[in-house]
Amino acid sequence: xxxxxxxxxxxxxxxxxxxxxxxxxxxxxxxxxxxxxxxxxxxxxxxxxxxxxxxxxxxxxxxxxxxxxxxxxxxxxxxxxxxxxxxxxxxxxxxxxxxxxxxxxxxxxxxxxxxxxxxxxxxxxxxxxxxxxxxxxxxxxxxxxxxxxxxxxxxxxxxxxxxxxxxxxxxxxxxxxxxxxxxxxxxxxxxxxxxxxxxxxxxxxxxxxxxxxxxxxxxxxxxxxxxxxxxxxxxxxxxxxxxxxxx
Amino acid sequence: xxxxxxxxxxxxxxxxxxxxxxxxxxxxxxxxxxxxxxxxxxxxxxxxxxxxxxxxxxxxxxxxxxxxxxxxxxxxxxxxxxxxxxxxxxxxxxxxxxxxxxxxxxxxxxxxxxxxxxxxxxxxxxxxxxxxxxxxxxxxxxxxxxxxxxxxxxxxxxxxxxxxxxxxxxxxxxxxxxxxxxxxxxxxxxxxxxxxxxxxxxxxxxxxxxxxxxxxxxxxxxxxxxxxxxxxxxxxxxxxxxxxxxxxxxxxxxxxxxxxxxxxxxxxxxxxxxxxxxxxxxxxxxxx
Numbered sequence: 001x002x003x004x005x006x007x008x009x010x011x012x013x014x015x016x017x018x019x020x021x022x023x024x025x026x027x028x029x030x031x032x033x034x035x036x037x038x039x040x041x042x043x044x045x046x047x048x049x050x051x052x053x054x055x056x057x058x059x060x061x062x063x064x065x066x067x068x069x070x071x072x073x074x075x076x077x078x079x080x081x082x083x084x085x086x087x088x089x090x091x092x093x094x095x096x097x098x099x100x101x102x103x104x105x106x107x108x109x110x111x112x113x114x115x116x117x118x119x120x121x122x123x124x125x126x127x128x129x130x131x132x133x134x135x136x137x138x139x140x141x142x143x144x145x146x147x148x149x150x151x152x153x154x155x156x157x158x159x160x161x162x163x164x165x166x167x168x169x170x171x172x173x174x175x176x177x178x179x180x181x182x183x184x185x186x187x188x189x190x191x192x193x194x195x196x197x198x199x200x201x202x203x204x205x206x207x208x209x210x211x212x213x214x215x216x217x218x219x220x221x222x223x224x225x226x227x228x229x230x231x232x233x234x235x236x237x238x239x240x241x242x243x244x245x246x247x
Numbered sequence: 248x249x250x251x252x253x254x255x256x257x258x259x260x261x262x263x264x265x266x267x268x269x270x271x272x273x274x275x276x277x278x279x280x281x282x283x284x285x286x287x288x289x290x291x292x293x294x295x296x297x298x299x300x301x302x303x304x305x306x307x308x309x310x311x312x313x314x315x316x317x318x319x320x321x322x323x324x325x326x327x328x329x330x331x332x333x334x335x336x337x338x339x340x341x342x343x344x345x346x347x348x349x350x351x352x353x354x355x356x357x358x359x360x361x362x363x364x365x366x367x368x369x370x371x372x373x374x375x376x377x378x379x380x381x382x383x384x385x386x387x388x389x390x391x392x393x394x395x396x397x398x399x400x401x402x403x404x405x406x407x408x409x410x411x412x413x414x415x416x417x418x419x420x421x422x423x424x425x426x427x428x429x430x431x432x433x434x435x436x437x438x439x440x441x442x443x444x445x446x447x448x449x450x451x452x453x454x455x456x457x458x459x460x461x462x463x464x465x466x467x468x469x470x471x472x473x474x475x476x477x478x479x480x481x482x483x484x485x486x487x488x489x490x491x492x493x494x495x496x497x498x499x500x501x502x503x504x505x506x507x508x509x510x511x512x513x514x515x516x517x518x519x520x521x522x523x524x525x526x527x528x529x530x531x532x533x534x535x
Contacts (some may be wrong), residue, residue: 056439057428058529137425139486143447146335146391152447153346154479156486158424164490179484180428182443 034209034232038239040085040202040218044246046076047222052183059136060113060181071183072118073222074246081202082244084119085220088191089206090227092214098193101125105165108176108186110138110157115176115186119221121195122188124171130164132157137180140164142188144174150190154179173219187221209238218242275315275334280387288351288382295351295379297387303377304384311366316388326366329450336389337447339480340465345487347398348391354382356466363462401477404494406469409502409514411521417503420496422526424488426476429454432525434507439528444484452483457507472501 049070054060075083089097102123109116110132122128130140137158144150149170157164168174168190178184189195196204206216211234217227223244230238288295304312313320316333323330331338340357341349358378361369370378386392407413421427429444431437434457446452455463465475477497479487492500505514506523 056443137428139484141484141486146337149394151346151391151395152337152481154481154484154486155345156424156479156488156491158491161491179444179486180425180440182440182445 033234034211034237036087036089036206036209036214036216036230036232036238036240038087038204038241040082040087040198040204040220040242040244041080042074042076042082042202042246043080043243046074046246049074054113054181054183057113057136057181059134063112063134069112069114069183072114074220075118075200077200077202079201081198081200082220083198083200083202084117085198085202085204085218085242085244086119086121086189086191086195087198087204087206087216087218087240088121088189088195089193089209089214090217092212093193094212097208097210102194105129107131107163108188110134110140110178110184113138113181113184115184117186117197119187119189119197121197122168122190123195124169124190124192125167127165127167128188130157130166132159132161135159138178138184139180140176141179142174142176144168144172148172150174189219205237214238216240218244220244223247274317275388275390277315279390280315283387283390283393286383286387286392288355288379288386290351290355290375290379290382293375293379295376295381295383297380297383300377300380300384303373303381307370308381316385322366328362328365328452329448330366333385333388334390335482336391337482339482341398341478341481342400342474343398343478344401344489345479345481348395350397350400351379351382351386354385355379358382360466362464364464401474401489402494403470403473403477404498406501407495407498409517411517413499414502414506414514414518414521414523416496417499417501418523418526420492420500421503424491426500427526427528429484430457432528434458434504446484447482454484457504458509460509469498469501469505472504473497476500 052069052071054064054069077083106120106122106128108120108128108130111134113134120128132138137156139154139156141154143152146152150168150172155164168188170190171192172190174188174190176186176188194206194208196206198204209232211232214230214232215227216230217225219225226242228240228242230240232238284298286297309320311320311322311326311330312318312333318330318332320330336348338349341353343349355378358370358381361367427438428440429438431441436454436456441454444452444454463472463475465471465480477487477489477492479485502514505512506518
């Protein structure tokens with residue numbers, strides 16, 4: 001008997017989910033009018049980011065003659081603002097905002113033997129470009145789970161190599177590495193629909209959000225995800241501030 | 248029992264819908280596999296059938312590659328390099344570009360060739376039909392073959408004659424694209440990045456040492472070597488150089504790599520006569 005209740009509960013949950021997906025979306029003529037803004041902060045002292053020993057490659061050492069490179073898992077700016085957090089809409093999108101692919105081509109550069117940016121957010125199907133500003137050979141090696149539909153690849157970029165243009169088929173957080181410089185690691189955060197990444201002060205703006213009720217998810221590589229409900233009204237941006245607890 | 252199973256699969260399904268992005272790696276079940284038992288392979292005029300390979304796989308392959316093809320057979324703990332996980336559909340030895348599925352012929356050749364310095368022997372005892380059937384069987388483990396086509400094999404131009412100029416030019420390619428970062432200036436697999444190399448699953452892996460008389464894992468002919476660095480060895484740190492080495496230069500590099508190998512070759516003799524020096528990793532880029 002209990003089994004049946006469980007089954008019924010699950011079935012109705014599924015129905016609810018599917019049902020809500022089927023309700024015709026608020027039809028919007030131009031998807032440009034609304035936005036969601038906010039700030040992501042770190043509560044507490046930022047964890048120590050280890051310095052990177054680049055002595056394997058004299059080019060990389062020279063590139064950092066005037067600074068000390070550090071790991072970038074947690075980058076905190078003035079007033080506790082948390083950089084490199086990806087914000088995206090995890091629920092509430094309907095129609096064209098969900099299917100339309102962003103047209104800009106974000107760039108993932110290999111510069112001074114680090115990834116710039118450390119975290120690159122993008123839309124499913126959106127073209128992005130991998131460039132190298134370095135006079136040393138890198139290999140660019142994203143490691144998605146092939147079961148998602150995103151297939152790993154591994155290409156070299158010697159000095160002066162042409163940019164590589166790629167895209168991803170499915171929603172996934174994909175680690176990227178360089179096998180030649182093992183300290184180099186970054187992330188491709190592939191989402192569906194409008195997204196944003198926090199700047200050095202922890203601020204972000206997700207553009208092209210039509211009026212409606214949404215759930216916004218914030219992803220940070222070390223601290224995981226948080227969600228918040230947000231309402232966007234015509235002419236009035238939604239706001240969602242997030243705070244991650246320092247660990 | 249059945250209801251409980253259903254409940255679980257529904258729960259899992261619901262979680263999958265709700266949780267995005269979801270980083271966990273899917274695990275196939277016997278019933279997923281049964282649904283793909285019709286998988287075929289096509290090698291020349293031979294058609295392989297997955298269902299006909301069942302007995303051979305059980306007898307010869309399952310100990311390492313496992314019942315579900317996930318490389319988790321009973322020998323897994325004792326084998327290094329680890330057996331291939333067929334579910335992922337990622338293979339080192341391909342004629343196709345990085346990030347694409349290999350052709351049926353690629354898998355067919357790998358079974359016969361074996362993988363040097365691993366527990367995978369040369370399966371030359373199988374008939375061609377048996378090998379073709381096993382290729383179909385290997386393909387039935389990965390859902391990728393249902394959704395994707397194999398990549399288009401890279402074009403390999405006819406091999407030119409070896410000349411001293413070509414060997415020298417090959418040395419310049421070795422310097423320019425920095426093969427030595429892992430393989431070392433003498434091909435001894437002792438470059439500055441060699442010690443920290445790991446495969447896609449984070450397990451330590453060694454760069455190929457040209458000087459020990461070993462055969463490259465994906466074949467020992469000049470064409471095999473050409474193919475290896477132009478397609479890359481997926482699942483390993485070895486990237487594809489297809490965008491950065493032109494076909495003609497690629498042959499130069501093949502000739503230079505022969506000079507690093509311990510096996511005798513005309514390239515090796517010519518390099519000796521030339522007094523060819525190894526690349527200088529400390530020279531500025533372009534003058535190594």
